[in-house]
Amino acid sequence: VVTESSGSMFAYTTIGGYGELHYNNYEDQDAKIDFHRFVLFFGHEFSDSVRFFSEFELEHSIAGEGKSGEVELEQAYVEVDINEATSSKVGLFLIPVGIINETHEPPTFYGVERNGVEKNIIPATWWEAGLSFNYKPVGGVSLDGAVTSGLEVGDDFKIRNGRQKVAKATAENLAYTGRVKYTAITGLELAATVQYQTDITQGGNNFDTPIDTADATLLEAHAVYQVNDFTVRALYARWDINGDEAKALGRDEQTGWYVEPSYRISEKVGVFARYAEYDNNAGNSDSTTVESTNVGVNYFLHENVVLKADYEDLGGSKDSKGFNLGFGYQF
Amino acid sequence: VVTESSGSMFAYTTIGGYGELHYNNYEDQDAKIDFHRFVLFFGHEFSDSVRFFSEFELEHSIAGEGKSGEVELEQAYVEVDINEATSSKVGLFLIPVGIINETHEPPTFYGVERNGVEKNIIPATWWEAGLSFNYKPVGGVSLDGAVTSGLEVGDDFKIRNGRQKVAKATAENLAYTGRVKYTAITGLELAATVQYQTDITQGGNNFDTPIDTADATLLEAHAVYQVNDFTVRALYARWDINGDEAKALGRDEQTGWYVEPSYRISEKVGVFARYAEYDNNAGNSDSTTVESTNVGVNYFLHENVVLKADYEDLGGSKDSKGFNLGFGYQF
Amino acid sequence: VVTESSGSMFAYTTIGGYGELHYNNYEDQDAKIDFHRFVLFFGHEFSDSVRFFSEFELEHSIAGEGKSGEVELEQAYVEVDINEATSSKVGLFLIPVGIINETHEPPTFYGVERNGVEKNIIPATWWEAGLSFNYKPVGGVSLDGAVTSGLEVGDDFKIRNGRQKVAKATAENLAYTGRVKYTAITGLELAATVQYQTDITQGGNNFDTPIDTADATLLEAHAVYQVNDFTVRALYARWDINGDEAKALGRDEQTGWYVEPSYRISEKVGVFARYAEYDNNAGNSDSTTVESTNVGVNYFLHENVVLKADYEDLGGSKDSKGFNLGFGYQF
Secondary structure (H helix, E strand, O other), rough: OOOHHHHHHHHHHHEEEEEEEEEEEOOOOOOOOEEEEEEEEEEEEEEHHHHHEEEEEEEEEEEOOOOEEEEEEEEEEEEEEEEOOOOEEEEEOOOOOOOOOOOOOOHHEEEEOHHHHHHHOOOOOOEEEEEEEOOOOOOEEEEEEEEEOOOOOOOOOOOHHHHHOOOOEEEOOEEEEEEEEEOOOOOEEEEEEEEEEOOOOOOOOOOOOOOOOOOOHHHHHHHEEOOOEEEEEEEEEEEEEEOOOHHHHOOOOEEEEEEEEEEEOOOOOEEEEEEEEEOOOOOOOOOEEEEEEEEEEEEEEEOOEEEEEEEEEEEEOOOOEEEEEEEEOOO | EEEHHHHHHHHHEEEEEEEEEEEEEEOOOOOEEEEEEEEEEEEEEEOEEEEEEEEEEEEEEEEEEOOOEEEEEEEEEEEEEOOOOOOHHHEEOOOOOOOOOOOHHHHHOOOOOOOHHHHHHHOHHHHHHHEEEEEOOOOOEEEEEEEEEEOOOOOOOHHHHHHOOOOOOEOOOEEEEEEEEEOOOOEEEEEEEEEEEEOOOOOOOOOOOOOOOOEEEEEEEEEEEEEOEEEEEEEEEEEOOOOOHHHHHOEEEEEEEEEEEEEEEEOOOEEEEEEEEOOOOOOOOOOOOOEEEEEEEOOOOOOEEEEEEEEEEEEEEOOOEEEEEEEEEOO | OHHHHHHHHHHHEEEEEEEEEEEEEEOOOEEEEEEEEEEEEEEOOOOOEEEEEEEEEEEEEEEOOOOOEEEEEEEEEEEOOOOOOOOEEEEEEEEEOEEEEEEOOHHHHHHHHHHHOHOOOOOOOOOEEEEEEEEEEOOOOOEEEEOOOOOOOOOOOHHHHHHOOOOOEEEEOOEEEEEEEEOOOOOOOEEEEEEEEEEOOOOOOOOOOOOOOOOEEEEEEEEEEEEEEEEEEEEEEEEEOHHHHHHHHOOOEEEEEEEEEEEEEEOOOEEEEEEEEOOOOOOOOOOOOOEEEEEEEEEEEEEEEEEEEEEEEHHHEHHHHHHHEEEEEEE
C-alpha cells in the first residue's frame, strides 16, 4: 500500500478536520476549559464511483488509563454510486437523523455546546455500522434507508448511554432507519426520520434478571428555513420503548424539541436565541423536563474559524445559569 | 518543522491506510459487530536513500479509560539504503516472519478474521524496536537479520501475551531474528524464519519466585504458490522454550500449521478453504489442539475494497461453529 | 467540509511529524526500550493571515485501559496576523518559556532524554488554552503576552503533576505569561519569561481541607550562544509559591539550572556535555537537589534523522548512573 499511495495520494487522498475549545462558567460548578473535540478527516477516491471517508476524533484532549478523554472512530465507510439516483454506504457511518448528527463542525451551528435535545434524545453524535442506501427519485427529494447495529441500553434505559460505538458491540438486535428529506424550495429543508429496533436491551445483556423485550421506535422531524439573513431551525424527537422495565422508570417515553431563530448581522457576526425542552422520563408524571433558554453570538474570524459566546438559563428539573465561550474551526 | 513540511510535503510525504469491520456470529456467544482495525500510514522520503514509514492504529473503534479498544503504534522506522543490495531499518518495525505479519491489509487475504496459527503462535501482528538489515545477494533471494527488543511472557508462558509493544518494554534480553526468502520462480514464495531469545521471561520479572532462564526459539516456514487463478498458502510455526516452568505447563512447545487453497473465480470474486491446527500446550499429553476449518468468499467492490464472508467449524479442544461477515479497504 | 477540503487541501494543508525511540540502561533498574513519542503535525492555511496548526501525540506507543501510554493534543490553535508587527493565537498552544518547550524535535537537541530542569521545573512539555499576542517592536526583539488556563497542583505541590492538559481543566484561576526575546546579534538568543497565577491549587479543589490561596510566580531566563561550530545553552528557572501548605513541604521554592556546551565536529557528528541541578523542594533545608552530569554524541543519518548516545551520572539526592541510546526523526 505504501508504494501505491506514494504514487497516487496527491490526486485522490484528502485530509480535513475540525476542532472546538470550550470554556463553561455556570453558577453551580467550577469554571472549566476543555478542548472538547479534535477531529481529523481522511478520505480517498478509489474511482469515480467508489470513495472512502473517515472521521477520527480525540475528545477532551487526552486519552489513556485514568484520563478523562477518549479516541473515537466516528465514521469509516465506503460509498458506492450505483446509478445516477442511487448510492450505498457500507461500514461505520452517522445515522441519518436530526440536524447536527451529520453536520456538526463548529462554524455550522450557533451556541458553544450542542443543543441538549439532539444530545440526550437522538442521541447525537450517533454512529453505527451496517449498510445504507440513498435514493433521489426527483430533484429536492432524498430517501435514506439503513440496516445497522443498534443501541444496547443499561438498566437505566438512558438512550445516550446505549451507544455501543461499534466497539465489540452486541449485534443480536439490529436497527432499521428510514429518512425522507425535502429540499426543493430554496432556503427550506424538511426532514423526518424513523428508526425501529427489535430490542434496545439486546436481550437484556446488561440486566441482572430476565426482562421484557424492549422494542423501541424513534421519531424525529425538523425544519430549517432561511430567508435572506434570517434562519430558523426547529426540531422534535421522541422515543417510545416497550416493556415493563422502561415503563416502571418512566423511560418508555423520552422526548424533546427546540426552536432556534438566528440572524446574520454581517459576514462576520451572527446572533441567535434558542428555546429547548427535553425529558428522558417523559413517561412518568413527575416534573422531569429540562428547559433551556440560550442567547448568543458567533463571530467569524474567517468563514471557517469562529469565536462563540452564549448565555444559558436552565429551568424545569434543572436550575442553573451561566455562560460559555468557544473557539472552533474546520478545514 | 512546520515551515519545512509546508514547503516540501506534497513532493515527499505520503498517507495511506486500511480498515476492517467484522461481524461475528457463533453458536456459543452473542453476535458482535466491531470496527476491529482502523489504520493510517504516514511516510516521508528524506532523500533517495533515506525514508520514514509508520503505521498508526485504533483497534476496536474507541480507546480510553474503561473502553475496550486501544491506540497502537505498529511501525515507525527509518530505512536507509546502504548499497544496491543492502538496506537497514532502525526504529520500531514488524518482525520478518510468516505471511500476514508484514502484509495484513484486508484485500490481501481471505477470511474475515486472521488465521489462528499466525495470531496465537507467531504471534502476529508482532512488532519490536531495534535494528535490522536486508541483503539481496542475487535476484530472487532476500536475507533479513534483526536485533530487537524481545517478548516478556507472564507465568502462563502465553506467547501472544508476551508482546510488550515497545511501551516501556523491559529490554534485559534481546531477540535475534533471521529470515531467508526465495522468490526466483514466478508465482512461488518460500521463506523461513528463526528467532532466538536468551530469556523470554526477561529475568522472571512477572514471576513471584525466581525461575529458570527460559531461552526460546521460534521456527517458521511457509510457502505461497500461485498458478493462474489458483493459489495455495501453507505455513508451519513452532516455539521451543527451555526451563522447568514452561515445561510444567506443557508450554515448552507451542506449534501450529495451516494450508489454504483459494481460487479467484473472476476479478470480483474469490473463494477459499483453510484447515488450521494450533496448540499452545503442545508440550503436554492432553488434547489441547484447536482445529479450525474455514470456507468463504471475498467479493471485491474495487481491487482495494472487499466484502468477505466465511463459515468456520472449530474442533479439537474448542467446539463451536459460526459465520463471519467483513468489510475492508486499503489505500 | 469534505468537498471543500478535497478541492483545496493540496494547496493549503500540511502534514509533518517527529518521533523518538529510547533505550535506557541504568545501574539501579531494568533496561527499558520505549517509543517515547510519536507525533503528527496537521496545519492549514485559511488565508494569508489566518492559519491553523496542531500537534497530535501518542506517548509510549500504546494507549487504552490498562496501558502505559496516552494520546495527547499538545497544540491546536489558529494564528491571526493583525499587522506587520503583531499576531495573535487563540486555542491550545505551548507556553512561551524555556528552550525545549516550544522546540523539541529530536534532531534539534542533544541527549536522548530531555533535560530534567525543563521537565521538572518549567514543566515542559507544557501547553494551556487561551489567547496570546506576539509583538515585534524592532528587528531582533519579540514580546509575547498570554492569558491561559493554569496549573492545578495536588497536595504535593508538584509542578509537573499540576498540568491539566486542557482536559476538562478547572479554570477558576487563570495564568498570565510574558516573555521578552532578543535575537538581534547573530548566533545569540536571550530570553526571559515570567508567569503569574492567582492560585495554582484552583481554590484547593484537590485538597481535603480548606487551604491558603497559593499564588505562584515562575521566572525563567536562558541564553543560547553559537559561534561557528560551538554552541552553549544555559537556563535558569524558579517557582515561588505562597501559602502555608507549600511552605510546610518546602515546595514554596522550586528551582533549577543547567549549562550545556556542545561542538559540531562535522555535518554528521556533534558532541555535548551538560551539567544540571534542580530541586523541587528548594524551600526546605534538606539536601534535595538532583545533580546530573551528561556527556554524549548525536550522529545524523540525515539532517532530520538522528542517532543519539549519552552517559549520565546522577548525584545529590539521587545516586545512579547509566547510558541511553536514542533514535529520532522529524519531517
